[in-house]
Amino acid sequence: xxxxxxxxxxxxxxxxxxxxxxxxxxxxxxxxxxxxxxxxxxxxxxxxxxxxxxxxxxxxxxxxxxxxxxxxxxxxxxxxxxxxxxxxxxxxxxxxxxxxxxxxxxxxxxxxxxxxxxxxxxxxxxxxxxxxxxxxxxxxxxxxxxxxxxxxxxxxxxxxxxxxxxxxxxxxxxxxxxxxxxxxxxxxxxxxxxxxxxxxxxxxxxxxxxxxxxxxxxxxxxxxxxxxxxxxxxxxxxxxxxxxxxxxxxxxxxxxxxxxxxxxxxxxx
Amino acid sequence: xxxxxxxxxxxxxxxxxxxxxxxxxxxxxxxxxxxxxxxxxxxxxxxxxxxxxxxxxxxxxxxxxxxxxxxxxxxxxxxxxxxxxxxxxxxxxxxxxxxxxxxxxxxxxxxxxxxxxxxxxxxxxxxxxxxxxxxxxxxxxxxxxxxxxxxxxxxxxxxxxxxxxxxxxxxxxxxxxxxxxxxxxxxxxxxxxxxxxxxxxxxxxxxxxxxxxxxxxxxxxxxxxxxxxxxxxxxxxxxxxxxxxxxxxxxxxxxxxxxxxxxxxxxxx
Numbered sequence: 001x002x003x004x005x006x007x008x009x010x011x012x013x014x015x016x017x018x019x020x021x022x023x024x025x026x027x028x029x030x031x032x033x034x035x036x037x038x039x040x041x042x043x044x045x046x047x048x049x050x051x052x053x054x055x056x057x058x059x060x061x062x063x064x065x066x067x068x069x070x071x072x073x074x075x076x077x078x079x080x081x082x083x084x085x086x087x088x089x090x091x092x093x094x095x096x097x098x099x100x101x102x103x104x105x106x107x108x109x110x111x112x113x114x115x116x117x118x119x120x121x122x123x124x125x126x127x128x129x130x131x132x133x134x135x136x137x138x139x140x141x142x143x144x145x146x147x148x149x150x151x152x153x154x155x156x157x158x159x160x161x162x163x164x165x166x167x168x169x170x171x172x173x174x175x176x177x178x179x180x181x182x183x184x185x186x187x188x189x190x191x192x193x194x195x196x197x198x199x200x201x202x203x204x205x206x207x208x209x210x211x212x213x214x215x216x217x218x219x220x221x222x223x224x225x226x227x228x229x230x231x232x233x234x235x236x237x238x239x240x241x242x243x244x245x246x247x248x249x250x251x252x253x254x255x256x257x258x259x260x261x262x263x264x265x266x267x268x269x
Numbered sequence: 270x271x272x273x274x275x276x277x278x279x280x281x282x283x284x285x286x287x288x289x290x291x292x293x294x295x296x297x298x299x300x301x302x303x304x305x306x307x308x309x310x311x312x313x314x315x316x317x318x319x320x321x322x323x324x325x326x327x328x329x330x331x332x333x334x335x336x337x338x339x340x341x342x343x344x345x346x347x348x349x350x351x352x353x354x355x356x357x358x359x360x361x362x363x364x365x366x367x368x369x370x371x372x373x374x375x376x377x378x379x380x381x382x383x384x385x386x387x388x389x390x391x392x393x394x395x396x397x398x399x400x401x402x403x404x405x406x407x408x409x410x411x412x413x414x415x416x417x418x419x420x421x422x423x424x425x426x427x428x429x430x431x432x433x434x435x436x437x438x439x440x441x442x443x444x445x446x447x448x449x450x451x452x453x454x455x456x457x458x459x460x461x462x463x464x465x466x467x468x469x470x471x472x473x474x475x476x477x478x479x480x481x482x483x484x485x486x487x488x489x490x491x492x493x494x495x496x497x498x499x500x501x502x503x504x505x506x507x508x509x510x511x512x513x514x515x516x517x518x519x520x521x522x523x524x525x526x527x528x529x530x531x532x533x534x535x536x537x538x
Contacts, residue, residue: 146422149418
């Protein structure tokens, strides 16, 4: 047993869907979450910039004494994981492998669709992971740059007809390819789950990577004997921009109006 | 006459609409443009973060020996101008006042609409400026967070039915208020001009702040004897993220496939 907290970082608010899934599965674990709202989004930026930002995010979490770090951002997972594991000795759990594994297990016709940010899709991380697991699977990818700003604009948009039209636009190519499985390759997208379900219909199985990551966290911590079964499940939230910018949407996502959030200067780390 | 370049900065690519208008009106002026693509967008961030970023943007342009600085970003103009003019002695031309002035002159029924980013609208900069000019004008404001990501996703979206639906959604309140003038309070929005025109119809006059700013630049430089009538009109572009991320859309906006762009480390300034 190890009662140090788990660290989670994301480019902003999307990673809170992962936090929620982890806190539900592992209610005794303390969690320190950092959302880089000052520099959000990561998904439209270069690999080098994403890696530099991620390095600072990890350094901040290490300063909080975490025992393992969840990279709750597909963009950072797909672009920065190699550098981070080279530079830091702490265990990392990233979000690409769990989604890839389940996606490759769920498909029956071996046609899997992936949606994510531009940087995630252009990294080909899902494609590589899935074809490494089973090279008879065809992977169809599509980047969907508008979905993160849509989620971040607020709950009004999460189930709006315009959102549905945008998702229909993005997914039409993948549906034409006859995919039977769709992996949500961005931690913001579970918040659009209802609309996405309506657009793809019942024939396509949706893989929500947030839930899969929580299971991977449990597995990893159990393997290396770092689970905490007796803690209080304290959640500490940090942001790089003002608390006022972070609180409204964080409260919506976590369904909790009594969050304690602090601002930190991420460029110091 | 002063043959030093004019400096322009923006949170990313939107300010290129101002560059284009300035270069057309003042073809002999050399221009140094900086777009902060690494930390874009500014419009969803706090006043403090926007001011800190803007301070670094100005310091970079000063290192290039500019004679005046255009803040080609409504968010930075509305949130950082007071601090910048306090800290730096160089002449600044910002984008709020020219749009406010024309908006207040154009309206006949004294009902003016303003659209912009969240940070611009929440600063009330347009409202304050317009009511200072003529306090019998009613100002109706609406922030439109999705429009910048829409523009930045690429030309496909600039005249798309979904874009039209989003703009209709944002503008319906302002149209119901019977505005006869709409100020585009974001330098990205001129790229959506055709769609906006179709949505508002012929009864509402659209004020494109990019064009108004170019006139203000001419006026300011002429007043303080800093115009350059004999230069080559050399344009130098700098970005804080990779050149590959900046080039495609910059080429679209400037209608020029032979741009010379360099990456700089903005956090050093």
